[in-house]
Amino acid sequence: MRSVTILGIPIHAVTMSETLDWVAAAIAKRAPRQICTTNPEFLVTAQRDAAFRGVLNDSDLNIPDGIGLLWAARRLGDRLPERVAGSDLVVAIAARAAREGWRLYLLGAAPGVAERAADVLRAAHPGLLVVGTESGSPRAEDAERLIGPIVAARPDVLFVAYGAPAQDKWIAAHRARLGVPVAIGVGGTLDFIAGQASRAPRWVQQLGLEWLYRFVRQPWRARRIAAAVIEFPLAVLRR
Ligand code: UDP
16 A cells, blocks of 8 residues: 655555545454554654654554645655544444444543443444443553453454553554454544544634644643644654
8 A cells, every 4th residue: 555654654645435445354354453543743752752663664554644744745745645533533433333243342541431432333323333342551561451351352443542652552562462353543532432522623624723623622732732733844844
């Protein structure tokens, strides 16, 4: 699959619909694969975190989750077709899962959030199989307790909501043992689905201003947002 290398990390040139077809093909093949919802903040973090850089380079699919990546690709004389937001992908996978009988497992977020997100998804997509929910933790010492029930539940898709880079490192460390065809780090997506946090309205997203909405709603994220909207473009322009 074609990719554009931005700050040393390959970002795959996929649309949402191609991503869903990729997921379907991975589930049919059953070998464990990892998707990263790469955004500008991921790439800034990866510049100073070699372990995270390794995970992103070994990941099977890095979707372009961030309008800044589309801009960076253009600066490099290349092109990414569209933004594929991780939060949209989770909802789209749930819709397709209900039709195809895919089994979903929701790991992470605060206690109770994954259960509530599962209820919301089941209500929206009757027949959806959520075969497990667990808040868990990304700590190494908790992995043993978490892995057994996931393996036993035999999910087709595992969503891991510990925030980046912890979630992506956790998947990379355990994916062989988990044996789940598709594992994806999904950040705060379970919070959005459960109604714990709200996403920007569509028109704000379409203007490329989701980061500004997040800054107004969650000013304590300022440092992380600055990584995406200041550090990232400066690093791209410097290259
Ligand atoms: N989280 C968790 N355990 C941890 C740290 C974080 O379950 O030890 C969850 C947190 O509750 C939230 C998600 O990880 O649901 C991270 O959300 P954030 O908004 O930071 O992620 P982003 O979407 O910005 O990557």
